[in-house]
Amino acid sequence: MKWPTPSSFTSPSPPPPDEPTGFFSRRVRFYQHTYTFRELSLACGAAGVLVLAGSHVFRNYFRRVPTANHIAHHFLRKRSLLGRVTSVGDGDNFRIYHTPGGWLLGWDWLRPIPSVRKDLKDQTVHVRLAGVDAPECAHFGHPSQPYSSEALAWLKEYVGGRRVRAYIHSKDQYERVVATVYVWRGLWRRDVGLEMLKAGMAVVYEAKGGAEFGGRRVQYDAAEARAKHAKLGLWKQAKKKRVSPGMFKKSIREGNS
Incomplete structure (x- = not known):
């Protein structure tokens, strides 16, 4: 009788694993x-x-913002715009071409900024400096205010063609954004409105309510007081002849009514 050898014993094969069930358990190759x-x-x-x-x-x-009308309400007081100043229209406002990301996203060296007026049509954001009021230039047949040309020349020299960052607070009835604007001058980043007040080229904005100062009203009042004491810019005028931009605009409105 031949005894079975160990090799003749075979272990039973394990049962096949249960196939997963359900739609999300199906397999795709x-x-x-x-x-x-x-x-x-x-x-x-x-x-x-x-x-x-x-x-x-x-x-x-x-995303590039073409004009102030393209700025959503939730953008206000939460975002800023980086752009290049393309034109200065008055002593306290100018236009910028929005360049999001700045140099890092190729603006100036890979993505050119338009310089021709027809190419800039409906492609710039109109900015009104917050918290300051500059002498009025001649508009719509009305005479200009003393020191308006000096204020305009100062602003053109200070920000014209430069890259600025505008911290937007609100939009006004003239389709402009009211913003605190900063520009690099040398190694320092300067508040444009504050520097205008220091130079005596503007006054603190006069309003009973609703004026935007970006939290810098104290600094603006102090800068105006120093320029007034030193008789800089428009403060050189005799007190009897000096009229604030707000009063000047009011007299024009009353004269038209």
């Missing part, structure tokens, strides 16, 4: 890999989140 619907759903969901986040960042930080 993609190139050399097999994925379940659950894994694909998670991957698609993550991709969707990234697309939405990227779209949000682009809309709020890297």
Whole structure:
């Protein structure tokens, strides 16, 4: 009688694993890999989140704003605009061409900024300096105010053609943004409105309410007081002849009524 050898014993094969059931457990082959619907759903969901986040960042930080009318209400007091000054129209306002991302996103060295007037039409943001009021230039047949040409020349020299950052507070009835504006002069970043007050080229904005100062009313009042004491700019005028820009505009409105 031949006894069985150990090699003749065979262990029973393990039962096949239970196949996953349910829609999300089904498998899909993609190139050399097999994925379940659950894994694909998670991957698609993550991709969707990234697309939405990227779209949000682009809309709020890297999309170019052509004009003040394109600025949404939620943008006010929360965002700033970086741009190049293309023209100065008065002693306290000018236009900028928005360049989001600045030099890092190719502006000036890869993406040219238009310089021809027809190319800038409907492509610039009209900015009104917050908290200051400069002497009025001649408009619509009305005479100019003393020191208006000096204030205009000062602002053109100070910001004309330069890159500035405007911290937007509100929009006014003239389709302008009211903003505190900073410009680099040498190694220092300067508040344009504050520097105008220091030079005696503007006064602190006179209003009973609703005026925007960007939290810098105390500094503006102090700068105006120093310029007035030193008789700089428009403060050189005799007190009897001196008229604030606000009163000058009021007299024009009353004369037209």
